[in-house]
Amino acid sequence: MNTSALIHTEIQEKWIAKLDTIKDEFRAKAEYNDIHSHFPYENIEWLVNEGYTLLTLPKAYGGEGATVEDMVILQSYLGSIDGATALSIGWHLSVIGQLYEQQMWEPDMLDQFAEAVKKGALVNRAVSEAETGSPTRGGRPATNVVKVDDGFVLNGVKTFTSMSKGLTHFVVSAYYEAIDQVGFFLVTKDTPGVEIADNWNMVGMRATESHDLVLNDVHLPEENFVEIRGAGGKKPNGWILHIPSVYLGIAQAARDYAVDFSKTYSPNSIEGTIGDLPTVQQNIGKMETLLLSARHFLWSTAALYNNEDSHKVKWNETSASKVMVMNQGLEVIDIAMRIVGAKSLEMERPLQRYYRDMRAGLHNPPMEDMAYTNIAHSVLDHF
Structure with a gap:
């Protein structure tokens, strides 16, 4: 994954550089944590100590003041390193971002809680x-x-x-x-x-x-x-885009693994590597196209939250982003596993974990049927 293509702001540049320093360590722990259903305490501790949990806290409260777009790009990258760590910390980032953007609590409570977050609260x-x-x-x-x-x-x-x-x-x-x-x-x-x-x-x-x-x-x-619940009216919540961001990262990790495998795997039945085979090349091209489509749609949706576009567009594109990333991400992982073949099912390889983790995302909000129904209501002017 070319990280330089991700960077648009100083916050993104700072955190991608930091995450690059620990990506190998996080990945090395992922297999054990998955097999043993073990929470990644060390990963989360590192993120807290480095200040990642202050990412979506506004600057006025002592945080970094990251935008939805910043969060989406960083969570996509963290998701490509370790999906479980990214999804876990993403819930915290999302809650903090929404609370303070929409001023959902009384001012004194927001002040008190910001102090707790600065001291490591999750x-x-x-x-x-x-x-x-x-x-x-x-x-x-x-x-x-x-x-x-x-x-x-x-x-x-x-x-x-x-x-x-x-x-x-x-x-x-x-x-x-x-x-x-x-x-x-x-x-x-x-x-x-x-x-x-x-x-x-x-x-x-x-x-x-x-x-x-x-x-x-x-x-x-x-x-x-x-x-x-519902006090003050329902508002678009761009911070929930942390969910598809993580799963986009997992799909990216599956793509990267399959591409690396294609470059190096050379059974004695062929000349060169499987990456030289037209069928494999077709699958790699399809994977990349699906990822490009999902990535650009998700990131453009996140960018909407930095301007004053209509709420209807924000609602629809937020819902569609999650559905699109999940469906296309699942297809990417399926193609990656087909490229790698039966070896993709080996527990020592991460593809089977990417597949299982990606399936979990179908059950994170918004559910696909609810997303389509809500989009249809807005198109039909039912709101």
Whole structure:
């Protein structure tokens, strides 16, 4: 991958140079972390210590003030190095970016939380539940909260809590019956009653350790009731593009592996390497075309968030970016595995991990059917 082609800003140049210094180390750990479903603690610690977790925090709060476009390009590159590390840290970057861009919390709470982030705090939203399925479908959470004299008491179980064992903070959705609304509550990991279920056992994105978050009579102060779902109207969220960015990187890694393999693999049944075969060349050309198409669409969508284009365009292109990257990325990995052949299934080679990790992305928001439906509604002027 030609990293010089990625760089458009000083932030991108700085972080691609930094990531280049540790890419071999991150890649070397990826196989073990995947096999053992082991969270990449050392990778995340390096990112925190180097300040990567301040990337999307605005400069006014002491962060780097990266744009959506900066984040997308850097997360694409990190995803090509280690998908599980990139997806894990991407949730934190996305939450921080949206919180501060849209000023979703009270000013004092935003100030306090910025200080925590500068000291190494890691956050993710905990919104999925077994009973409701994907939160993007709008189901009411079974997790509930009740008001008590000195705050709130929270009970429930959240699924797919990515980076669960590495997080310091969770933004938890819960139904608040007293106001018949879904609220969001800031929960720190060391609050009594907070437990990690240690039950993540998936074939893809194993190293994210996205265990269930169990909340048993978790007592919270009043100020930790930070949001009400839908308050202030729904706004386009470019920071969610961290998801397709990571999977674009994984597809790029599969392409790179297949190309390197084609340049060096020389069975004794042919002259030269398999890269000299017309069939392999056709497949490489198709892989590259699919990647170019997905990359340019995703990056141009991210660039929209640096200007004042219409919200409708932002909504549609954000949804389409995820669908396009996933579908074309899966095809890229399939072609890469066909080029490498049966060897692509060897556990010692990364292609089988790229395939399994890429499949996991189908179940990250937005879901394909929801994306198409929402795009259709906007085209039909249903909004």
